[in-house]
Structures are given as structure tokens and as C-alpha cells.
Amino acid sequence: MQALPAKSQTQPFSFLEKIWRNYTLRTVIQSIFTVWAVITFIFFLVRLMPGNPIEIYVNYLINSENLTYEQAYNRAASQFQFDPSASWLEQYFGYIGQLLRGNLGESITSTGTKVIDQIMRFLPWTVFCVGLALLLSFVLGMLFGMIAAYYRNSWIDNLISIIAAILGAVPDYIWGLMIIIICGVQLKWFNVGDLRGTFDPSLQPGFTFAFIFSVIQHALLPILTYVMGTVGFWILAMRGSTTSTLGEDYVNIARARGLSQGRIITAYVGRNASLPLFTLLAINIGFVIGGSIIVEELFVYKGLGSFLFWSITQRDYTTMQGILLMITIAVVFSNMLADLLYSRLDPRVRISGDS
Amino acid sequence: MEEPILEFKKISRSFKKGRTVIPVLQDIDLQVQPLEYLCLVGESGCGKTTSGKILTGLLRPSSGQLFFEGRDVSTLKGADYTHYRRSVQIIHQDPYASLNPTHTIYNSMSFPLFRHKLVKTREQARARVAELLEVVGLTPVRDVIDKYPHQLSGGQRQRVSIARALTTQPKVIVADESVSMVDVSIRISILNMLMAMRETLGVTFVFITHDLALAKYFAWKGRIAVMYLGRIVEIGPTPEITLSPEHPYTKSLLSAIPEPDPDKTRTKEQIRLRSEDIPRLTELPAGCSFHPRCPWFVPGLCDKSVPSLEPFAASELRLACTPLSQGKGLNLFETRNLA
Amino acid sequence: MEDNLVLSVQDVSIIYQVARGNVKATNNVSFDLYKGEALALIGESGSGKTTVSLSFIKMLPSAAKVTTGKALYTREGKTVNIFELNEERMRAFRWQDCAMVFQGAQNAFNPVLKIKEQFFDTAKAHGWRKRKEVYDRALELLKLVRLDPERVLESYPHELSGGMKQRTLLALGVLLDPQVVILDEPTTALDILTQRAIIDVLKEMQGRLGFSIIFISHDLALAAEMASQVATMYAGEMVELGTVDEIFYESLHPYTLGLLQSVPRLERGQDELTSIKGNPPDLIDPPSGCKFHPRCDFAEAKCAEKKPEFATYEKEHKVACWFPEKVIEARQGLWEKAS
Known part of the structure; x- marks a missing residue:
């Protein structure tokens, strides 16, 4: 006979282990750490770029207003809230200190403008444009991916798969260029110049039909470009996922149970096949914030992406930091969202996560 | 020994x-x-x-x-x-x-030969592989040696792995x-x-x-x-284990297995377990792990300590069952409770 | 007797079209299934037992085609040929008239729906929309398979063990009171004690609800215990059909005898087992005459030349063999009916 071995032993750091074992807490700690690491990295990275805001402006002044270097420098220094002689570490701790108080600081090149205000001005356009594109792309991808999987190895599947592969292989800005060149310049379906910006500047913003129409009109081409650039990926992902789901026993048995085709496609195949895609979707939401610099530049769409591009050319450190911080937080947050969403959608994860 | x-x-x-x-x-x-x-x-x-x-x-x-x-x-x-x-x-x-x-039978089999330096040349390897395939009854060897696993039947594949x-x-x-x-x-x-x-x-x-x-x-x-x-839970010579097992779990197992003989299987004495749920390894019951299912469970005995494997009476069996090793014999739990 | 005929399968042949040619998966299979009967289709992998069963609910893979034969199904005096049902009538036929429980219940349930939803789904697909009624019926059936009904209905599939899922599937299988339940290897891959529970539950359910069973298995012991009729299949053909006693004690086909001689038996001492020589045949290019002749110990020249008819030997006992007398002689003294 032997007694059961004693199992629990108290360890000196058991409380730390307990914290670590709490899933939510651990995720939050990890996220905070990630954000801190990224902003630190960004902080030094932007300063490693050649030139600084003052030099860039000095060069501009010299070229445009024919000032001497001395004059230009003095003017630049007096306009900008930036002291190039301060050490990076000084700047860094100043910046972190501000951040902890929830302050993104002021723009270096546009004195007196808060970075957060600037971001809030450009962000909605990007979220609207890229978000809509992502949603559209996701829905289309699910639809065509499922169709391809259902008719796999038939001509429908071949057609969809080939188109998806081509769309997926070419980057979105190439599609943007092609749209402009072919549809705009060659075929003259629209006037490229008219579609610059986010809406027709002659209109007063408001809930008028003309304004909303103009907003949609201006966003249409960037959205089309984004969709073309991403839909291929969604189609192929959904096709793969559906194909493997169709081979599952429970789908076969659902047929044997006499369930209608509609019910099988939605609740049995669709729901299971789309599970992994929803995670991907949630992760992608993070990238909605940043948008695509190239596509926004291409269509002169005044979103956060083109604003980031502008702040980079101006070496506006605080603005760059602010935008990149936004993007970082969005990506980290959407990853957390993905985890959470998956555990909501898939009961298997829900249980093992709880216990 | x-x-x-x-x-x-x-x-x-x-x-x-x-x-x-x-x-x-x-x-x-x-x-x-x-x-x-x-x-x-x-x-x-x-x-x-x-x-x-x-x-x-x-x-x-x-x-x-x-x-x-x-x-x-x-x-x-x-x-x-x-x-x-x-x-x-x-x-x-x-x-x-x-x-x-993606490997032929020869490739799959010659790899360990070369790796353990049991052969030096391709000819030696081929001869040795052929010899081994003959040992496992895959003859004629030339029909098998250059084939891929999917070209063989299940039985032949298992012979190859042997x-x-x-x-x-x-x-x-x-x-x-x-x-x-x-x-x-x-x-x-x-x-x-x-x-x-x-x-x-x-x-x-x-x-x-x-x-x-x-x-x-x-x-x-x-x-x-x-x-x-x-x-x-029980170990011993095969005839004893299969024909006259002592441990409650072995008895239950044997009684549960159908026989390829209609009369015998229909008249076979069935031992009804107290529970059909197998405990999880992470939540093993205290004492003997079989006690929640055992028809001969003795409260206060089986659920207290883990029985160790001990020789049983005059047999060659060794088994882990507290009531048996204490010489108490097996009494059905339900009937005793009724009495 | 004729009144109780549920399914009459006549001369069914099925081919698979593959790159190398046509595989004759099932050849001229015929049998009658009566109410409350349990017919076991016994055979090895590739013998066509699953293929023929799948054809009854029109769920053959797209490469397969029924080339000849009829499957006449009778309910309340009306007879239909299953193969002639259109898609919508077939959908209604599935599960309500003939439920097929596939091998391996591990994955039988949609992982994202609660068990009760899957019961409701099944009922709704057949026009039964009163959730309360369905729920009560499900409770009753789950109790019959010895599960905790409320808990199971509120569970997701992954919260149930393999044996529990198998039993839940059986309960779901009889939800619509089908006349025929097809069970494909119902206990394979389950543990011994779980297998026993499934067997007991099945017997009880069949006794209570009176459906007919076709079950597909390679496990002779299971057939001995569960079946009233047994059919032996070899290379897509039915080679012997009889009552369970006839097949096990008075077998007439060398293949049946070979199978019986190759399974170990627990209730007796040392086994004298022999294996059937050779390997299962290539179904694209099967042997001439009797397909079993290359592996048969009793084969003569005639066997390779001419295929024996599947014909009645005595009473309902049918066999496809030129020399059943040789089998009768060979099995003398091997085993007998106990009574």
C-alpha cells in the first residue's frame, strides 16, 4: 500500500505565476509591453532618418524664398517647437512622460496644432474607405471561395481560382495604377483630376445627398483598388477552408440526416469553414487604420496614409510618432479582438479557455 | 530467473x-x-x-x-x-x-542500413533489403522492393514496416x-x-x-x-489471465468482449459496471482508479489507498486489488448494500 | 412473412470509375430485410459492404454508379424503388425511413451547434417543427441509450466522450422512427467496455422500437452477438447468406470458413488458427470464375473457369460455391452449436 503523493508544493513566486496564468491579465500585460516596445523602436527609428524637421524646412526656405542659411535657420527654429540640440534620451523621456499623461504632443511643423486633432481629421476617411473595402472583400471572398469549393475541379472552380490567384499575386497599387491609366486616361471613363481628395471641395460637408454622393464617388476607386488587391487572398483562404470542411463527417452525416442543402451550406459548412477567416478578418482590422500610403497617394485621397507620408517628408517627428502609435495600438488591439472573437465563435475554444 | x-x-x-x-x-x-x-x-x-x-x-x-x-x-x-x-x-x-x-520500399529500408553502417555499398544494401523482405514473406521480392507504399495492400505495408x-x-x-x-x-x-x-x-x-x-x-x-x-492492475501467465482472471477490471473486460460464436456470446455472463464513464487522467479518483466503476467496490477500503501489485494467493498472478490482497474476496456492492 | 418485408435488394451492381478503369465495387448483390431483423454484412475492406449500403441512401461518391438492380423499400403497404427517387424525395427518405450511422462518431456532430440544435435540425428538415415535442422525444431516446439526457442536449459535441457521442448518434438515428438503420462499423475504434455498452443499448433499442438493422462490420464476434442474418461478402459479391447459426455453425463457403478459422476465441484454450492465404484481389482486374479461387484451399479447375451461382443450398441458406460439401467436411469437429 502506498499513500497518494502530495501534489501541491508552495513555491516562492507562486503569486507571479498566478498572475501569469490569468489569461486576460497576461494578454493585457503582453499588449502593453508590445506597444511600449514598438513606440520606443519607432521613436529612435524616425530620428535615424537623414535630416531633421528644421533642416528640411531650412532647405525649403532657402530654395523658395532665397534666404541665407542663417536667416532660414533662425526662422525655422523660431517657428518650430523643436530643439535639435536636445539629446535623444532627453527627448525620449519627455515624449514618454507626455504619452503617460495621454498627450500625443503638438506637431513640430504646424506649430500649435495638436497631433491628436490632426489624426482625428484624417482617420475617419481612411477607416471609411479601407474598412468598407475590407468588408466588401471579405464578403465577396467568402462567397466566391465557397462557390469554388462547392464546384471544386469544375470549370467554375478553375475560373474563380485562377482569377483569385492573379488578383492575389499583384499588389494593390498596381491595380490602382492600372485603373487610373486604363479607365481614366485611356478610356476616359472618368476625369482623374475630378476625383482627387475625399470629396468635392465646392460642397459644404453635411448630410446632403450631393455631399454623400461625392464622398462615395471619391472613395470608389480606392475601395475598388483595395478590394482587387485583397479579394484573391480571401477567396483562396475560404476555398481551402470550405474544401476541408466539406470532407468532414458531420457534413456527410447532415446529408444523411436529410437536412436541406441550404441548412447544410449555412450552419454546417459555412459556419465552420468561416471560423478561421473571422480571426484573419479581426487581425486585418488593425491595418484599416494605417491604410495604404501608396494607394492614398495615388488617388490623392486625404486619409491617414497620405498624412503619414506627408509627415515623413517633413520629418515631423511628433506627428509620425502619433500616427504610428495609433496604428500599433490598432494592430495589437485587433489581435486581442481576434482571440476574443474566435473564442466566442468556436465553443471548443470557449471551454478550454475557461477551465 | x-x-x-x-x-x-x-x-x-x-x-x-x-x-x-x-x-x-x-x-x-x-x-x-x-x-x-x-x-x-x-x-x-x-x-x-x-x-x-x-x-x-x-x-x-x-x-x-x-x-x-x-x-x-x-x-x-x-x-x-x-x-x-x-x-x-x-x-x-x-x-x-x-x-x-515518396520513398520506395528499398529507399525506406536501406536508409537505416546505411545510417547504422550495416552495409557499405548499394549492392550490399539491396541484397540485405531483399533478404529482410523475404523474412517477412514478401515474395517474390522483385515485385515489392521498388514499389511505393501506396502500391501495396495494408497487410503488405505492415510487413514492410516489420x-x-x-x-x-x-x-x-x-x-x-x-x-x-x-x-x-x-x-x-x-x-x-x-x-x-x-x-x-x-x-x-x-x-x-x-x-x-x-x-x-x-x-x-x-x-x-x-x-x-x-x-x-493484473499480470500473469496468459491462460490464467484469459480463462480465470481475478482482478475485477480484467473480469469486466473479458465479460464484455463478444465471442465469434452465437450461442456462447449470447449466453455469456455479463458483468454490469457501476458506471460507464472512464475517469479523466487529470481527475483520477482517490484510491483504486477503478473503484467508481467496480461492481465489487468496498467503501472505505478501495477509495482510500492505491493498491500495489502483489502476488495473489497460490496463483501465478500478481494483481492490484485491496479486497483481494487482504483475502476478503469479492462481494457485489449492490447486493451487499441491499442486505 | 411477405408483409414484413422492409427492403428487398435485387441484383445490385455498382461500379467506380477511376483512371485505371472501372472498379466493380459491388456485383449482383441480393437480399431481403424483414422487420425487426438484424442483417450483418461481413467482409474485409474492399469487399463492397459499405458501397452497397451507401447506395440505399444515394450517398455514393460521384465516381460511383449503380449499373443494375433494384432496392425496393416498403412502408405501410407502399413500395418504391429507392434508386428511382428524385432528389427531394430522397432527402425526405433519408433518416426518416433509413438512417445511416457512419463509422467513427467522433466527428459526427457539427462542432459549433449544441446537441439539441442538431436534434431540432433533423426534425425540422422532415417537417416536424414542434420543438417541445422533439425535445421530449430526444430526452426519451437519450435515456434509452443510458445517457444523462438534459446534460447531453445542452452540450456541445466536444464536451462528450467518444462513447457518449456514439450513443447520442444512435439516439439521433432513431429520432424519426426509421424502419431501417444502417450501422457502419458501429463499435470500431471504441474501447471494449464502451463497445459493450453500445451493443447492449442497440439490442435494447431494437427490441423497444422494432426497426431493422443492416450492419457492416469486419468483426465476426459482433455479428455473432447482434445479427439474426449474416451475409459474407468477398470482392464485391455476396458469397454466403444465412441465419446467424447457419453462418457460424454450418458455413458453406470456404471464405466464411476461412474467416471463422482466423479469429481467436477467448472462451477456450489455445487457439489453432489459420490465415487465408494470399491477398484480397484487384477489383479492376479480378480473377476469373469464382473470385475467391486463388485463395481457396478447395479450388479445382472448374472454379477458375466458371463463376458459381449465388443459389439456395437449403431453406434460406444461400451460397456461391461449386463445392460446399468440401466445406462441410472440413468444418466437422471444428466447432458446433452448443445445444
Whole structure:
């Protein structure tokens, strides 16, 4: 006979282990750490770029207003809230200190403008444009991916798969260029110049039909470009996922149970096949914030992406930091969202996560 | 008694899954005698496959020691360790999964030959592979040697994996459910072949299966160890285990198995378990793990301490059951409660 | 007797169109299934037993085609040929008239729906929309398969063990009171004690609800215990059909005898087992005459030349063999009916 071995032993750091074992807490700690690491990295990275805001402006002044270097420098220094002689570490701790108080600081090149205000001005356009594109792309991808999987190895599947592969292989800005060149310049379906910006500047913003129409009109081409650039990926992902789901026993048995085709496609195949895609979707939401610099530049769409591009050319450190911080937080947050969403959608994860 | 070729001394093995520790094997003592037929029998989760992996060195025990030819395997180094690994081979359940589908049979089999420097040239390798394929009855060899696994039948594939296990001239082969995926009509020929290999090649077999009838056929002249939830509950000569078992779990198992004989199977005495739920390894019941299901459960006795494997009365059996080892015999739980 | 005929299968042949040619998966299979009967289709992998069963609910893979034959199904005096049902009538026929429980219930349930939803789904697909009624019926059936009904209905599939899922599937199988339940290897891959529970539950359900069973298995012991009729299939053909006693005690086909001689039996001492020689045939290019002749111990020249008819030997006992007398002689003294 032997007694059961004693199992629990108290360890000196058991409380730390307990914290670590709490899933939510651990995720939050990890996220905070990630954000801190990224902003630190960004902080030094932007300063490693050649030139600084003052030099860039000095060069501009010299070229445009024919000032001497001395004059230009003095003017630049007096306009900008930036002291190039301060050490990076000084700047860094100043910046972190501000951040902890929830302050993104002021723009270096546009004195007196808060970075957060600037971001809030450009962000909605990007979220609207890229978000809509992502949603559209996701829905289309699910639809065509499922169709391809259902008719796999038939001509429908071949057609969809080939188109998806081509769309997926070419980057979105190439599609943007092609749209402009072919549809705009060659075929003259629209006037490229008219579609610059986010809406027709002659209109007063408001809930008028003309304004909303103009907003949609201006966003249409960037959205089309984004969709073309991403839909291929969604189609192929959904096709793969559906194909493997169709081979599952429970789908076969659902047929044997006499369930209608509609019910099988939605609740049995669709729901299971789309599970992994929803995670991907949630992760992608993070990238909605940043948008695509190239596509926004291409269509002169005044979103956060083109604003980031502008702040980079101006070496506006605080603005760059602010935008990149936004993007970082969005990506980290959407990853957390993905985890959470998956555990909501898939009961298997829900249980093992709880216990 | 001869020195065992392989020996488990108080071997335990647990796996970690997240924060939980799963005790898969607990305090196993087991000797494998040279040239004996030993079967490990039990249901899924009993630890038989883990035992097989520990025997062959694919897994290390969490505690306890494995002895090979009298030497602690964990202390073996260099050539001695290689000698052990070569001497103990395993045949898996699914030959489809264990043979590389992109390699011909010759490729699959010559690789270990070259690796262990048992042959030097291609000609030697080919001759040796042919010889081994003949040993496992895959004749004519030229029909098989350059084929890919998918071109063979299930039985033939399993023979190939047996032949491959022989490439290193092992002393012990652990056969883990090796015929359970093979068609009924061919199973026996493979088992017979394994039994013949014991005579001609001097290989000791440890046969792992969930099928007591097969175990009985294979190890009639040997021993069966019945395992339940990580422990050996009864071990002894096969005829005794299969015809007059003493441990409640073995009795229950045997009564549950249908016979390929209509009259016998319909009139077979059924032992009704108290519960059909198998406890999880992570939430093992206190005391004897079988007590929540055991029809002969004795409250206050079986649920208090874990019984150890002890010799039983005058038989050659050793079993782990508290009421039996205290000489109390078995009384049905329900009937006693009614009385 | 004729009144109780549920399914009459006449001369069914099925081919698979594959790159190498046509595989004759099932050839001229005929049998009658009566109310409350349990017919076991016994055979090895590739014998066509699953293929023929799938044809009854029109769920053959797209490469397969029924080339000849009829499957006449009778309910309440009306008879239809299953093969002629259109898609919508077939959908209604499935599960309500003929439920097929596939091998391996591990994955039988949609992982994202609660068990009760899957019961509701099934009922709704057949026009039964009163959730309360369905729920009550489900409770009753789950109780019959010895599960805790409320708990199971509120569970997701992954919260149930393998044996529980198998039993839940059986309960779901009889939800719509089908006349025929097809069970494909209902106990394979389950543990012994779980298998026993399934067997007992099945017998009880059949006794209570009176449906007919076709079950597909390679496990002779299971057939001996469960079946009233047994059909042996070899290479896509039915080679012997009879009552369970006839097949097990008075077998007439060499293949049936070969199978019986190759399964170990627990209730007796040392087994004398023999394996059927050779390998299962290539179905694209099968042997001439009787397909079993290359593996048959009793074969003569005639066997390779001419295919024996599947004909009545005595009473309902049918066999396709030129020399059943040889089998009768060979089985003398091997085993007998106990009474």
C-alpha cells in the first residue's frame, strides 16, 4: 500500500505565476509591453532618418524664398517647437512622460496644432474607405471561395481560382495604377483630376445627398483598388477552408440526416469553414487604420496614409510618432479582438479557455 | 530467473498540458524476459502506448529507471546507447503513416542500413533489403522492393514496416497495435510470422493491443499485463489471465468482449459496471482508479489507498486489488448494500 | 412473412470509375430485410459492404454508379424503388425511413451547434417543427441509450466522450422512427467496455422500437452477438447468406470458413488458427470464375473457369460455391452449436 503523493508544493513566486496564468491579465500585460516596445523602436527609428524637421524646412526656405542659411535657420527654429540640440534620451523621456499623461504632443511643423486633432481629421476617411473595402472583400471572398469549393475541379472552380490567384499575386497599387491609366486616361471613363481628395471641395460637408454622393464617388476607386488587391487572398483562404470542411463527417452525416442543402451550406459548412477567416478578418482590422500610403497617394485621397507620408517628408517627428502609435495600438488591439472573437465563435475554444 | 532484457523500475511518466499535469503512467514495475511473449493490454488512456515508447527510448520516463540488459539506460553513452536504440525497435499501428509515401520500399529500408553502417555499398544494401523482405514473406521480392507504399495492400505495408524494424538486428521489438488495421484474414498470418521470428531470429516481442483475444493467441505461452489508467492492475501467465482472471477490471473486460460464436456470446455472463464513464487522467479518483466503476467496490477500503501489485494467493498472478490482497474476496456492492 | 418485408435488394451492381478503369465495387448483390431483423454484412475492406449500403441512401461518391438492380423499400403497404427517387424525395427518405450511422462518431456532430440544435435540425428538415415535442422525444431516446439526457442536449459535441457521442448518434438515428438503420462499423475504434455498452443499448433499442438493422462490420464476434442474418461478402459479391447459426455453425463457403478459422476465441484454450492465404484481389482486374479461387484451399479447375451461382443450398441458406460439401467436411469437429 502506498499513500497518494502530495501534489501541491508552495513555491516562492507562486503569486507571479498566478498572475501569469490569468489569461486576460497576461494578454493585457503582453499588449502593453508590445506597444511600449514598438513606440520606443519607432521613436529612435524616425530620428535615424537623414535630416531633421528644421533642416528640411531650412532647405525649403532657402530654395523658395532665397534666404541665407542663417536667416532660414533662425526662422525655422523660431517657428518650430523643436530643439535639435536636445539629446535623444532627453527627448525620449519627455515624449514618454507626455504619452503617460495621454498627450500625443503638438506637431513640430504646424506649430500649435495638436497631433491628436490632426489624426482625428484624417482617420475617419481612411477607416471609411479601407474598412468598407475590407468588408466588401471579405464578403465577396467568402462567397466566391465557397462557390469554388462547392464546384471544386469544375470549370467554375478553375475560373474563380485562377482569377483569385492573379488578383492575389499583384499588389494593390498596381491595380490602382492600372485603373487610373486604363479607365481614366485611356478610356476616359472618368476625369482623374475630378476625383482627387475625399470629396468635392465646392460642397459644404453635411448630410446632403450631393455631399454623400461625392464622398462615395471619391472613395470608389480606392475601395475598388483595395478590394482587387485583397479579394484573391480571401477567396483562396475560404476555398481551402470550405474544401476541408466539406470532407468532414458531420457534413456527410447532415446529408444523411436529410437536412436541406441550404441548412447544410449555412450552419454546417459555412459556419465552420468561416471560423478561421473571422480571426484573419479581426487581425486585418488593425491595418484599416494605417491604410495604404501608396494607394492614398495615388488617388490623392486625404486619409491617414497620405498624412503619414506627408509627415515623413517633413520629418515631423511628433506627428509620425502619433500616427504610428495609433496604428500599433490598432494592430495589437485587433489581435486581442481576434482571440476574443474566435473564442466566442468556436465553443471548443470557449471551454478550454475557461477551465 | 534470467536477467531481464528490459526492465521498468518504478517508472512514471506525465505530460504537461497548459497548467495541468496528466499522469499517463504511474509506478510501473515490469520485467521483459529474453524471448518471452509479453502483451500489454488495456483500453485507450491506460498507458500501454506510452510504455512502448519508453521501452524503445522514444520517450523518457518522468521518474524511475529503464534497464536494458541490466544497465540503466539513462547512464548509457555513445556506442552503448546506440546499441540499446538499435536493439529495441518499434512497429507502429499505421504503416501508412510510418512509411514515407515518396520513398520506395528499398529507399525506406536501406536508409537505416546505411545510417547504422550495416552495409557499405548499394549492392550490399539491396541484397540485405531483399533478404529482410523475404523474412517477412514478401515474395517474390522483385515485385515489392521498388514499389511505393501506396502500391501495396495494408497487410503488405505492415510487413514492410516489420522488415524495416529488422534492419538493425534488434533483440526486442515492440509491436504497438501492429495488426489492428490489417484485414481479419491476414492478421493471423502476420502474428504467426512474428512468432516464427522469435524462433529464427531470437527476437523478443512486446505486443501492445486493446484486443484481448489477439493477445491471448499471441502470448498463449507468455504473459499478459492488463493496464488501467496508467497502472498495471493484473499480470500473469496468459491462460490464467484469459480463462480465470481475478482482478475485477480484467473480469469486466473479458465479460464484455463478444465471442465469434452465437450461442456462447449470447449466453455469456455479463458483468454490469457501476458506471460507464472512464475517469479523466487529470481527475483520477482517490484510491483504486477503478473503484467508481467496480461492481465489487468496498467503501472505505478501495477509495482510500492505491493498491500495489502483489502476488495473489497460490496463483501465478500478481494483481492490484485491496479486497483481494487482504483475502476478503469479492462481494457485489449492490447486493451487499441491499442486505 | 411477405408483409414484413422492409427492403428487398435485387441484383445490385455498382461500379467506380477511376483512371485505371472501372472498379466493380459491388456485383449482383441480393437480399431481403424483414422487420425487426438484424442483417450483418461481413467482409474485409474492399469487399463492397459499405458501397452497397451507401447506395440505399444515394450517398455514393460521384465516381460511383449503380449499373443494375433494384432496392425496393416498403412502408405501410407502399413500395418504391429507392434508386428511382428524385432528389427531394430522397432527402425526405433519408433518416426518416433509413438512417445511416457512419463509422467513427467522433466527428459526427457539427462542432459549433449544441446537441439539441442538431436534434431540432433533423426534425425540422422532415417537417416536424414542434420543438417541445422533439425535445421530449430526444430526452426519451437519450435515456434509452443510458445517457444523462438534459446534460447531453445542452452540450456541445466536444464536451462528450467518444462513447457518449456514439450513443447520442444512435439516439439521433432513431429520432424519426426509421424502419431501417444502417450501422457502419458501429463499435470500431471504441474501447471494449464502451463497445459493450453500445451493443447492449442497440439490442435494447431494437427490441423497444422494432426497426431493422443492416450492419457492416469486419468483426465476426459482433455479428455473432447482434445479427439474426449474416451475409459474407468477398470482392464485391455476396458469397454466403444465412441465419446467424447457419453462418457460424454450418458455413458453406470456404471464405466464411476461412474467416471463422482466423479469429481467436477467448472462451477456450489455445487457439489453432489459420490465415487465408494470399491477398484480397484487384477489383479492376479480378480473377476469373469464382473470385475467391486463388485463395481457396478447395479450388479445382472448374472454379477458375466458371463463376458459381449465388443459389439456395437449403431453406434460406444461400451460397456461391461449386463445392460446399468440401466445406462441410472440413468444418466437422471444428466447432458446433452448443445445444
